[in-house]
Amino acid sequence: MKVNFILNNQEVTYEVDPGEVLLDSLRKNHLVSVKRGCDSSTCGVCTVLLNDKPVLSCSLLTASIEGKNITTVDGLQKEIEEIAHYFGDEGADQCGFCNSGLALTIYALKKEYKHPTDEEIKHYVVGNLCRCSGYQAQFLAIKRYLGGAK
Amino acid sequence: MKVVKKQIPSIDGKGIMMGRPAFTDDLAAPDSLIIKILRSPYAFARIKSIHIDEARKLKGVELILTHHDVPRNSFTRAGQGYPEPSPHDKFILDEYVRYVGDEVACVAAIDEKTAEKALSLIKVEYEVLEPILDFEQAIDHSTIIHPEEGIHEMFPIGFEPKRNLAASYHMHINNVDETFKSCDVIIDEVFYTQAQAHSMMEPHTVNARLDFQNRLTIYSATQTPFHVRRILSQTLDIPISKIRVIKPRVGGGFGGKQALHGEMFAALVTWRTQKPSKLVYTRKEVYESTYTRHPMRLKMKIGATKDGMIKAIDCHVLSDTGAYGEHALTVFMVTGSKVLPLYNKVESVRFTGEVVYTNHVSAGAFRGYGAIQGNFALESAIDILAEKLHMDPIELRQQNMMKENETSPIFKIMGEGTEGTAMNMDTCKLEECVHKGLKLIHWNDTYPKKILNEHKVRAVGMAIAMQGSGIPYIDMGAATIKFNDDGFYNLMVGATDIGQGSDTVLAQIAAEALMTTVDKVIVYSSDSDLTPFDTGAYASSTTYVSGNAVLKAAHQLKDMLITEAARILESKPEDIDFDGTIFTCDDKQITLSHLANQITYSHEQKQLTSTASYVGHKSPPPFMAGFCEVEVDMETGEYDVTHYVSAVDCGTPLNLKLAQGQIEGAIVQGIGMAKFEEVKYNKKGYLISNSFVDYRIPTAQDVKKMTTEFVESYEASGPYGAKSVGEIGIDTPPAAIANAIYHATGVRITSLPITPQKVLEGILKLKGDRNYE
Numbered sequence: 059m060k061v062n063f064i065l066n067n068q069e070v071t072y073e074v075d076p077g078e079v080l081l082d083s084l085r086k087n088h089l090v091s092v093k094r095g096c097d098s099s100t101c102g103v104c105t106v107l108l109n110d111k112p113v114l115s116c117s118l119l120t121a122s123i124e125g126k127n128i129t130t131v132d133g134l135q136k137e138i139e140e141i142a143h144y145f146g147d148e149g150a151d152q153c154g155f156c157n158s159g160l161a162l163t164i165y166a167l168k169k170e171y172k173h174p175t176d177e178e179i180k181h182y183v184v185g186n187l188c189r190c191s192g193y194q195a196q197f198l199a200i201k202r203y204l205g206g207a208k
Numbered sequence: 209m210k211v212v213k214k215q216i217p218s219i220d221g222k223g224i225m226m227g228r229p230a231f232t233d234d235l236a237a238p239d240s241l242i243i244k245i246l247r248s249p250y251a252f253a254r255i256k257s258i259h260i261d262e263a264r265k266l267k268g269v270e271l272i273l274t275h276h277d278v279p280r281n282s283f284t285r286a287g288q289g290y291p292e293p294s295p296h297d298k299f300i301l302d303e304y305v306r307y308v309g310d311e312v313a314c315v316a317a318i319d320e321k322t323a324e325k326a327l328s329l330i331k332v333e334y335e336v337l338e339p340i341l342d343f344e345q346a347i348d349h350s351t352i353i354h355p356e357e358g359i360h361e362m363f364p365i366g367f368e369p370k371r372n373l374a375a376s377y378h379m380h381i382n383n384v385d386e387t388f389k390s391c392d393v394i395i396d397e398v399f400y401t402q403a404q405a406h407s408m409m410e411p412h413t414v415n416a417r418l419d420f421q422n423r424l425t426i427y428s429a430t431q432t433p434f435h436v437r438r439i440l441s442q443t444l445d446i447p448i449s450k451i452r453v454i455k456p457r458v459g460g461g462f463g464g465k466q467a468l469h470g471e472m473f474a475a476l477v478t479w480r481t482q483k484p485s486k487l488v489y490t491r492k493e494v495y496e497s498t499y500t501r502h503p504m505r506l507k508m509k510i511g512a513t514k515d516g517m518i519k520a521i522d523c524h525v526l527s528d529t530g531a532y533g534e535h536a537l538t539v540f541m542v543t544g545s546k547v548l549p550l551y552n553k554v555e556s557v558r559f560t561g562e563v564v565y566t567n568h569v570s571a572g573a574f575r576g577y578g579a580i581q582g583n584f585a586l587e588s589a590i591d592i593l594a595e596k597l598h599m600d601p602i603e604l605r606q607q608n609m610m611k612e613n614e615t616s617p618i619f620k621i622m623g624e625g626t627e628g629t630a631m632n633m634d635t636c637k638l639e640e641c642v643h644k645g646l647k648l649i650h651w652n653d654t655y656p657k658k659i660l661n662e663h664k665v666r667a668v669g670m671a672i673a674m675q676g677s678g679i680p681y682i683d684m685g686a687a688t689i690k691f692n693d694d695g696f697y698n699l700m701v702g703a704t705d706i707g708q709g710s711d712t713v714l715a716q717i718a719a720e721a722l723m724t725t726v727d728k729v730i731v732y733s734s735d736s737d738l739t740p741f742d743t744g745a746y747a748s749s750t751t752y753v754s755g756n757a758v759l760k761a762a763h764q765l766k767d768m769l770i771t772e773a774a775r776i777l778e779s780k781p782e783d784i785d786f787d788g789t790i791f792t793c794d795d796k797q798i799t800l801s802h803l804a805n806q807i808t809y810s811h812e813q814k815q816l817t818s819t820a821s822y823v824g825h826k827s828p829p830p831f832m833a834g835f836c837e838v839e840v841d842m843e844t845g846e847y848d849v850t851h852y853v854s855a856v857d858c859g860t861p862l863n864l865k866l867a868q869g870q871i872e873g874a875i876v877q878g879i880g881m882a883k884f885e886e887v888k889y890n891k892k893g894y895l896i897s898n899s900f901v902d903y904r905i906p907t908a909q910d911v912k913k914m915t916t917e918f919v920e921s922y923e924a925s926g927p928y929g930a931k932s933v934g935e936i937g938i939d940t941p942p943a944a945i946a947n948a949i950y951h952a953t954g955v956r957i958t959s960l961p962i963t964p965q966k967v968l969e970g971i972l973k974l975k976g977d978r979n980y981e
Contacts, residue, residue, distance in 0.1 A: 093231070152709065184908050187907060189406075193907075195865070
């Protein structure tokens, strides 16, 4: 079946199986910034933005996004570079496998909250697992990004 | 120093976060055949028959492999030195399956759906055998897990498969039994540590293709590309010159990718079909069919005089290697060799034990291997001893622990699988680490505990640890630096960046030596065709071993540059002053960029490259003191680690933030192991903890406060004074948390993980005892 949607501000048409999830459709179409880390919708590395809200592309049927807006890091290069800058400063980026998904969550967090508390930040990113960093450096980077402090 | 010891962001973090293709599956050839593995549903069985006709008939199925179709060469998946200290006890596919998840057959098809359908059409008749699921019952059990012919050890490691022994070992210094007789206080305790799963975010991934010279090119998420090349060649009977292994960016390893998992199948499928293929493990497969940490039982007997001098340590370890003996002996030996020397003033030591086969997922390398298990037992035991001596646990440690310029005879006796290497602790700031940690955790304000309210108690606990920096005389790293036009450099290393930031740190070392900036040093790691050899990313070796190779190569190249400049400036090399960008001799000058362009394009042209290798002659241990503060709910047994302080001597931290990241990441993995991570099976040996839901790893909400500080030393044998920092962080949390829980509750937990349930049971038992009295 054909699905039309907006991917990173461009109209696209994907030919998909009815049961296909967006993660597989994107990777099949060479959009490899979106990763697969698990089979149970729990790790967050496949995060994309659906109409600006973070969702797991592994549990989103491609057939269900007709006409909707999907954003990956590829469509937000300037913003993601800024987040990456804070991560670099804090030494928060280790293997990086989870980082593209996490960056989208952080970008959405900034849009959604004006002045989130520490607990609200942690709650917002709790679904983005990371096995390398120990989270504290990520947390400091996120706080500096939200505060806009260079 | 201009580049090392500076806060330099990783050279690749930005590009990766921005989504550039970097990882193995990002680089798979389009239209690769999809490989799926049929896995054993039984913990132990013999394949009586296997029928693949129906599956083979399915449209889109390109190849099916069973144990009838693959070369029968025994090998070990462990990527270690060669010959390996692990038994060659594995076949690519075998008529026996030895754990739930073991490989039965391999299917390659045009897409995932077809491959999965084909798996379901393979008919296997099993003779189900009685498994061994309790590792304490394994030795001389009526079940023999490896009854097959053709398996062997590479050199004596105590391999006795008919007794279910993958390895065994015995060492002693003086006579512990005699020394115990002269001790005033003796403690004798048994500890258990559980299997932990690596849970790196990128699943094990491999893809293969033939290049236009008909050579086999493997892309693998591996920590050991050169071992992969060798083992593939030895096992598949493909000439090693026909194999190229490329290691793209690896999405976390922690030892879990220090072995071959899918490589055999991708290589075979592509070699036989001549088509590109790929195998991406599902998360379930990562848990079910790769590696765990070795679970252990540790008996720890310690004797001391009444004034707190530790005189004898006797340690017996039983280790569960699961179905195959990967790293069986070495993990077990590290349990002694990187733990017992902490208390080096003893008169006598004995370290013995066995590593047994069971029908569990194979155990393998995992960050801090052996050390974290040994540390939990020893550092819990030291606190138990302190209490029995009525002594402060800090004082007991300070009185007995390793100090700078001291040594331990254990270093010479115990290596990794072989004899060790004698060495002096030229740098050891353990004492300073303890002092610093005490202050940062506000030990004296809390120790041993503080009642916060009716049911909440705050307490502190600590442990000390040591690790190593590579394996002396075994681990080799090499680096090539190429000088380019306009004056920038390529640094090619066999070392593997698996997320720890080694590409960045190695670039810093080269840049410092060449007096340039990191952006002028372009790092490429690693590709068996292009980069020089390196044993791989393990044993805390990259900064120390590979870093030394980079430093040597950079110094050599600098000498070459100065020689060229002297020729152009018509002077002698010793008269040239070079500041990284300009060569000066009296009133004559030439810039690096001018020199580069001249020797590239116009005058006596040549390519300058420098290659150097390094093998350690010792393994200088980093040291640390880990302190934790916990808050325990006395009514539920629930507790939080509210603060974890790490005071670390890793020599010179070459990149402060990256070193801190290594420590903090390891601390959180250690806290996970201490608190809740546990690989669990049902009674039939089926893995229950086979997803992120059933195997919980720490999340952002689990992490409260961490303070990491470095107590700098200068290790003269390391690059710019560095020792290692990759593993040591994981060692202290289990013991430090157990000690803190004891201070809070009076409950001594001797078996990991320290769950609220165990704590509560202990609290209730203590209460009951008191009521009874």
